[in-house]
Amino acid sequence: MNEEVDIYQDLKKRLISNGFEHGAKVRAEELRKKYGCSASTVREVLFRLAAVGLVDFQEQKGFRVPKRSPEKLIELTHLRVLLEGEGTAMSIRNGGVDWEARLTAAHHKLSHIEKRIHAADDPGGLVEIWFASEKEFHQTLISACGSETLKQMHGRIYSQFRQQLMVADRKFEFISANIRHHADILDAALSGDEQLTKTKIHDHLKRHLTGKTMGD
Incomplete structure (x- = not known):
């Protein structure tokens, strides 16, 4: 319906x-x-x-609505690292030029938004478009993995992860690191180095493994 x-x-x-x-x-x-x-x-x-x-x-x-939980955030972060890392490695093997082009385009959009946020005195008006662009980039990473089950699981975990951080995300205290991390992930993926890409994904998410990034 x-x-x-x-x-x-x-x-x-x-x-x-x-x-x-x-x-x-x-x-x-x-x-x-x-x-x-x-x-x-x-x-x-x-x-x-x-x-x-x-x-x-x-x-x-x-x-x-689920309560904020440091333990849950840590668990969700571990799962994101595993699913995103393996899904991206599978995409590197299977995706080819079409996947590389889509990933590059998704990163270009995200990078543009994150640089605008970094330069803005009040980036509040960019929150929704950042949410969408960040999600698109991370979904594109795994989009050529060939496993619908993995993509569905990642989508569910990603949504719960974002929900846990929905207050902290709006402060954009992480934006400088994000710009660098997303570029590093893109470069590693395009180089075809699966292990390096997994490492860069872990580096991008590891700050959440403390459970202390949830905001006030």
């Missing part, structure tokens, strides 16, 4: 990009009124979001 898909995508975006506070109750009745749909549609969408880890559900208590 198109209506349900639209509600699902909109809620997913809001859950990842600070549209709800961590730990907040997600009230189905408020969502029903907002989207002008049936209560059953809202509940079905919320159960789908629970299935991918973006809301928690408990009997008698309903739905809530």
Whole structure:
């Protein structure tokens, strides 16, 4: 149903990009009124979001946004390093010139946005486009891996990872390092060196392995 898909995508975006506070109750009745749909549609969408880890559900208590958790962030970071590293290595083997061209284009867009953020006094207006461009680059890294299961797992982990950082990300305290890290990942991938690429992906994400990058 198109209506349900639209509600699902909109809620997913809001859950990842600070549209709800961590730990907040997600009230189905408020969502029903907002989207002008049936209560059953809202509940079905919320159960789908629970299935991918973006809301928690408990009997008698309903739905809530997951709380911020250093332990969860560390776990998600480990999984991202594993999935992204292996997926990119598989893309290097399988992707060819078409993949290299798509990856270069995705990096060009991301680099442009990150340099604008770095130069801006108030980069708040660039948050949403940065979210989209960063996601596109990391998805493109694994896009030629040949495994739909790996891509689906990565997509789920990436969304939960972004949700844990949705407050801290908006401060852009990491942007100088990000510009360098993304360029290093691109160069390693285009060189065809699988192990170097895995190392650069790990270097990019390792600051989150402390669990201390979640913001106030």
